[in-house]
Amino acid sequence: MAKTVLIKPIITEKAEGLSDSLNQYSFVVERKANKIEIRKAVEEMYGVTVDSVNTMIMPAKTKNRTTRSGYVRGRVSSYKKAIITLTEGEEIDFFGDI
Secondary structure, eight states: OSSSEEEEEEESSHHHHHHHHHOEEEEEOTTTTTTHHHHHHHHHHHHHOOOEEEEEOOOOOEEEEETTTEEEEEEEOEEEEEEEEEEETTTOSSOOOO
């Protein structure tokens, strides 16, 4: 399988809260990946048992910021996000031995 399904984990305050309370982890995934492919990729990469997979496509947004040279307009691309629920007692450690 040449394509990579998981692009990167999402590490935000909200994602950390989900992992602490509900045992759910968030990932940015390949836009064409389906739930079965995402489940297999997470189980293979992290060695855990996945209970369920929820996916959503996050829309693109325009961002503005003020700099010395003036007003800069930018755009954030859309992406697909997957929220993985693990079975009871399992967890993923993104940070390792920091």
